[in-house]
Amino acid sequence: MxxxxxxxxxxxxxxxxxxxxxxxxxxxxxxxxxxxxGQTGGGKSTLLQLLGALDRPSTGSILLDGKDLARMRDAxxxxxxxxxxxxxxxxxxxxxxxxxxxxxxxxxxxLGIAATDRRRRAAEALAAVGLDTRASHLPSELSGGQQQRVxxxxxxxxxxxxxxxxxxxxxxxxxxxxxIIELLERIRDERGITLVxxxxxxxxxxxxxxxLQLRAGVLTERPVATVPVG
Amino acid sequence: xxxxxxxxxxxxxxxxxxxxxxxxLKNRRRQTLIVAVGMALAIALVIVVNxxxxxxxxAQASALASVYGVGTDITVTKAATTSSSGTQQFTFGAGxxxxxxxxxxxxxxxxxxxxxxxxxxxxxVTKIASTSGVQxxxxxxxxxxxxxxxxxxxxxxxxxxxxxxxxGTGTSGGPSSFGIDSTTVLxxxxxxSTAVGPLSSTALTSGRMLTAADAGKDxxxxxxxxxxxxxxKVGSTVTIDAKTFSVVGIVKSxxxxxxxxxxxxxxxxxxxxxxxxxxxxxxxxxxxxxxxxIGAVQTxxxxxxxxxxxxxxxxxxxxxxTGSVSTAASLAQSLGLWLSVLVLAAAFLLAVLFTVSGxxxxxxxxxxxxxxxxxxxxxxxxxxxxxxxxxxxxGAIGVALxxxxxxxxxxxxxxxxxxxxxxxxxPGGPGGPAGVARAATSAASIALSLPVTASVLGxxxxxxxxxxxxxxxxxxxxxxxxxxxxxxxxxx
Ligand SMILES: Nc1ncnc2c1ncn2[C@@H]1O[C@H](COP(=O)(O)OP(=O)(O)OP(=O)(O)O)[C@@H](O)[C@H]1O
Ligand SMILES: [Mg+2]
Numbered sequence: 273m274x275x276x277x278x279x280x281x282x283x284x285x286x287x288x289x290x291x292x293x294x295x296x297x298x299x300x301x302x303x304x305x306x307x308x309x310g311q312t313g314g315g316k317s318t319l320l321q322l323l324g325a326l327d328r329p330s331t332g333s334i335l336l337d338g339k340d341l342a343r344m345r346d347a348x349x350x351x352x353x354x355x356x357x358x359x360x361x362x363x364x365x366x367x368x369x370x371x372x373x374x375x376x377x378x379x380x381x382x383l384g385i386a387a388t389d390r391r392r393r394a395a396e397a398l399a400a401v402g403l404d405t406r407a408s409h410l411p412s413e414l415s416g417g418q419q420q421r422v423x424x425x426x427x428x429x430x431x432x433x434x435x436x437x438x439x440x441x442x443x444x445x446x447x448x449x450x451x452i453i454e455l456l457e458r459i460r461d462e463r464g465i466t467l468v469x470x471x472x473x474x475x476x477x478x479x480x481x482x483x484l485q486l487r488a489g490v491l492t493e494r495p496v497a498t499v500p501v502g
Numbered sequence: 503x504x505x506x507x508x509x510x511x512x513x514x515x516x517x518x519x520x521x522x523x524x525x526x527l528k529n530r531r532r533q534t535l536i537v538a539v540g541m542a543l544a545i546a547l548v549i550v551v552n553x554x555x556x557x558x559x560x561a562q563a564s565a566l567a568s569v570y571g572v573g574t575d576i577t578v579t580k581a582a583t584t585s586s587s588g589t590q591q592f593t594f595g596a597g598x599x600x601x602x603x604x605x606x607x608x609x610x611x612x613x614x615x616x617x618x619x620x621x622x623x624x625x626x627v628t629k630i631a632s633t634s635g636v637q638x639x640x641x642x643x644x645x646x647x648x649x650x651x652x653x654x655x656x657x658x659x660x661x662x663x664x665x666x667x668x669x670g671t672g673t674s675g676g677p678s679s680f681g682i683d684s685t686t687v688l689x690x691x692x693x694x695s696t697a698v699g700p701l702s703s704t705a706l707t708s709g710r711m712l713t714a715a716d717a718g719k720d721x722x723x724x725x726x727x728x729x730x731x732x733x734x735k736v737g738s739t740v741t742i743d744a745k746t747f748s749v750v751g752i753v754k755s756x757x758x759x760x761x762x763x764x765x766x767x768x769x770x771x772x773x774x775x776x777x778x779x780x781x782x783x784x785x786x787x788x789x790x791x792x793x794x795x796i797g798a799v800q801t802x803x804x805x806x807x808x809x810x811x812x813x814x815x816x817x818x819x820x821x822x823x824t825g826s827v828s829t830a831a832s833l834a835q836s837l838g839l840w841l842s843v844l845v846l847a848a849a850f851l852l853a854v855l856f857t858v859s860g861x862x863x864x865x866x867x868x869x870x871x872x873x874x875x876x877x878x879x880x881x882x883x884x885x886x887x888x889x890x891x892x893x894x895x896x897g898a899i900g901v902a903l904x905x906x907x908x909x910x911x912x913x914x915x916x917x918x919x920x921x922x923x924x925x926x927x928x929p930g931g932p933g934g935p936a937g938v939a940r941a942a943t944s945a946a947s948i949a950l951s952l953p954v955t956a957s958v959l960g961x962x963x964x965x966x967x968x969x970x971x972x973x974x975x976x977x978x979x980x981x982x983x984x985x986x987x988x989x990x991x992x993x994x
Contacts, residue, residue, distance in 0.1 A: 354875020
């Protein structure tokens with residue numbers, strides 16, 4: 273569970289100070305499915321970075337299961353990322369020289385898991401996203417949708433409690449987008465994982481239980497439609 | 503999943519580390535090759551330069567040993583004065599030679615200390631021997647016997663003295679023909695041990711050495727090269743300055759550089775009487791009680807003997823070796839050293855630049871790895887690992903290249919010439935016919951052979967690893983500064 277109180281984030285850009293987030297208060301329950309929308313530069317990626325322990329806020333506290341990420345040292349944040357958080361990026365961000373299987377294994381490398389265990393778990397994760405036959409392919413030999421599935425397997429293989437996705441379907445066509453969102457929803461349901469998706473796509477946003485808007489760093493929540501659109 | 507487990511795991515080599523590393527290096531093959539080849543050239547150069555320096559040093563030592571003897575630590579000579587190295591002049595009176603038909607044949611011999619060499623009182627030897635730190639000292643008198651012979655047409659002023667033949671040997675205009683023969687003669691103390699001095703690096707091949715009983719007698723020991731060229735053997739006679747000497751023994755140089763210090767060896771007092779240098783010597787050979795004493799003995803001798811005397815140690819003697827050996831030595835030491843330092847620095851710089859730019863190019867990749875929980879240490883390890891392997895690859899190619907170059911040199915076996923100023927001649931007197939001046943030095947050709955030592959190979963491998971580490975340190979430093987958020991920011 274996330275509890276964000278009074279979060280502010282500013283960036284220094286030369287002599288200019290950019291306010292990316294202003295007074296953000298937010299609670300996300302375990303198993304929630306949250307979509308974050310908003311105009312470009314609104315602060316969506318910034319918020320996702322804070323949730324993902326990639327960065328610390330300038331002000332406020334951000335509790336993950338009671339522990340304040342704002343007060344953690346870099347190494348501790350790294351451990352939180354390694355154990356609790358799965359990331360999915362718009363550009364897939366796979367290591368180009370490693371196969372699908374090896375890319376998934378990179379997520380287990382910092383956990384001190386024996387090589388044989390690692391291989392088995394990565395193969396299982398690839399099977400869970402429907403790519404068991406492509407384990408030995410390089411990213412360049414896979415389609416965009418397949419690459420994103422590998423990235424999702426890499427995020428899931430460590431059994432995280434939170435899955436954060438920054439425009440996960442931004443680089444995909446409509447059919448592939450639908451497949452990926454259905455895959456994420458299935459994972460959410462099967463594992464009771466918390467899912468936070470940043471998106472410009474209102475179809476994707478409508479699938480979420482909660483829809484947040486970020487405008488110039490200010491967060492608002494939309495009243496929820498009772499039945500998500502199929 | 504505690505910290506402890508993670509650290510314990512990282513200590514053993516992760517198969518992922520290896521896979522990732524080799525894939526990366528293979529993927530950017532061209533860059534890997536450029537860096538490795540740069541490193542290889544630098545390392546090959548270090549190996550070759552080191553080996554050449556070693557080979558030349560050995561050649562130099564062998565050239566020195568043949569002249570000064572193996573047991574000699576210090577030599578004492580007297581600095582040449584200008585008057586002692588005047589022009590050589592042969593005088594032929596009407597009585598010298600004979601006339602047959604229209605041609606006059608003549609023959610003139612002269613025995614004197616070699617050009618540029620000054621004699622000094624033999625009392626110095628006792629003085630030197632009693633200096634503390636001196637194990638043994640022996641005085642020698644180095645002489646040069648020059649024979650001038652030839653024919654001229656018997657015309658005109660046969661009684662006028664003829665001076666300075668313009669050519670060293672052979673004919674010089676018209677039907678005239680001249681020949682100059684130069685033989686080096688060394689008088690040494692037959693009562694003293696030959697452990698120190700020029701004879702210490704010779705071995706008897708036939709007959710006997712001179713003994714104390716030979717003092718004052720007209721007996722000689724010959725250098726084997728000279729004996730061969732002059733067709734002499736034990737029992738033959740040689741003529742020095744119109745005096746007949748019987749050959750009692752033949753010695754051969756034990757050093758690799760051929761001939762020994764002198765053509766003939768005779769008793770010191772006989773030599774002194776012959777050249778009219780009674781009680782005089784031209785050099786003193788000194789052996790110190792230990793190598794550590796050499797410096798102190800040199801200082802003491804310089805102080806007690808005074809300014810006209812020159813006290814040389816082996817180290818300063820090395821500079822008296824001339825010829826291509828010394829050219830090679832100075833090349834290896836100066837140019838070779840600087841060139842290898844320069845090329846090494848360039849190779850390191852190349853490796854650093856490529857590594858740092860590689861890390862910058864992979865900002866998103868490393869940002870992603872950090873975003874999924876890779877520690878800085880793991881990322882730095884990956885970067886450094888890649889550079890070290892690149893360096894080692896370069897090192898391996900470099901060692902192969904260097905060894906190949908050395909093998910080629912050793913097969914070709916180039917010969918260097920070494921001319922060390924001999925005991926009988928000073929460091930090259932000015933002027934005079936070239937043939938005479940040359941004979942005053944002991945020239946030898948030494949086949950250069952390049953040694954390969956384990957320490958040079960060790961140095962090469964260490965440099966390769968160092969190069970990799972330096973590049974890895976810069977690249978790693980760059981990688982630690984990457985924020986994990988960069989993974990979200992920089993979209994390909
Ligand atoms: N590292 C940074 N340095 C300086 N300014 C930054 C940095 N990161 C973000 N910003 C600024 O913070 C603001 C919010 O950026 P953010 O990336 O969160 O927007 P976003 O909502 O994700 O936009 P988009 O939809 O284009 O991805 C922007 O004005 C951006 O310029
Ligand atoms: Mg964004």
